[in-house]
Amino acid sequence: MEFLFEILFYISGFIIFWAMIGYPISIKFIGKLYKARTLEKEYSHQPTVTVMVVAHNEEKVILDKLNNIIELDYPQDKLEFLIASDNSTDATNKIVRNFIACHKEYNIRLYEVRARKGKTNAQNEAQKTVTTEYLVMTDANSIMDKNSVKELMAAFVSDDIAYVSGRLSIVNHDISDVSNAEASYWDSDLAIREIEGRVQTITAGNGALYACRTTDYYDFDPIECHDSAMPPLYAIKGKRAIANHDAVAYEKAGEVVEDEFGRKVRMNRVILKHILPDVRILNIFKYKWFSYFYFGHRTCRYLLWIAHLMVLVTSMFLAMNSIFYSVILIGQCLFYFLAIIRAITKINSKYLTLVYYYCVTIVAQWVGVYNILTGKAKPFWEKAESTR
DSSP states (O other): OHHHHHHHHHHHHHHHHIIIIIHHHHHHHHHHHTTTOOOOOOTTOOOOEEEEEEESSOTTTHHHHHHHHTTOSSOGGGEEEEEEEESOOSSHHHHHHHHHHHOTTSOEEEEEESSOOOHHHHHHHHHTTOOSSEEEEEETTOEEOTTHHHHHHHTOOSTTEEEEEEEEEESOTTTOHHHHHHHHHHHHHHHHHHHHHHHSOOSOOOTTEEEEEGGGOOOOOTTSOHHHHHHHHHHHTTOEEEEEEEEEEEEOOOSSHHHHHHHHHHHTTTHHHHTSSOGGGGOHHHHTHHHHHHIIIIIHHHTHHHHHHHHHHHHHHHGGGOHHHHHHHHHHHHHHHHHHHHHHHOOOOHHHHHHHHHHHHHHHHHHHHHHHHTTOOOSOOOOOGGGO
8 A cells, every 4th residue: 555655656756746847847948958949920921800799798809909909910801790799688788789880990799699608709709700821819908019910920820730829928926926826827838938939839829829721720629728728739630839929919807816726717618628638648759749839838837736636645654654745744734734824815926926825826726626526617607897
């Protein structure tokens, strides 16, 4: 039994180490090996584009979004705007209709989804009405840089590139410790994605800003989200998903832990499936770097919830006869105790907040798993008000 506990301890410990330390270090080394490989762009590539905005009860931000997208620097005769309203019950639809009536010089359409089934379903329905060559998708609360569409299209330099993700820039990182922790996470993750895309393909995008060919669009199950489902799908098909971080969208992170926790629970609504969405990913001879990228960047991170539990439980049993495991157990207890102290006292400490934020992320994974196992996972959610 002791031998089994040791095996579980070291496997789980490796998962945690590789997800948080090993893989980020290794990807920097890989990036140096491929430093001569740069992101190619062709700014002469200006196909027809539909900018799709999905909204559910976004009366607070939808007017700002509409004013934002009509200012995009892209040939107007090649640009269409599609607002997919996911069964909005507030003034969102009215605001959009009035805006369309006052801006007839722009090609703006409102698609009203009759039954609320979430963002992905709204995208699936609205996409069927699109006739342009490319789709750019963005959130209602994201403000796009004026050159973002031009940058996204410039990155489609070859037929094997099926998806281009932009860069999400957190604008309220200095408002609270929570938003600062989220901004720090994004900065480190974006650096990893830049290298992955430059070498071969990224493992996930972000919902604030991304693009694909209309012909490459896939009707995902509404419980899925494009952020995590699109890049692996294209990789399995032998295509590439890349990142062009010169295409920028600005957005607020949650300023209170409740908002960020809720967002992370939503992100984990299909966490079990995404540990290994397709067994073919394991074929490193065919998928090469993508197999390595997905295991380190996704599989290990999606296993953190169970890995932390296994390390804690096994070290409890092993600590009875070993100083080494006793020290490991004490270290874990101290780590979780610091998170609890931060939660109770709300001390303004950068390092305590990072510990707390990390623990909140793990708990959100557990809630996501619980929702899946109990049938409570749903494709829609209530938005975080502090991000509006």
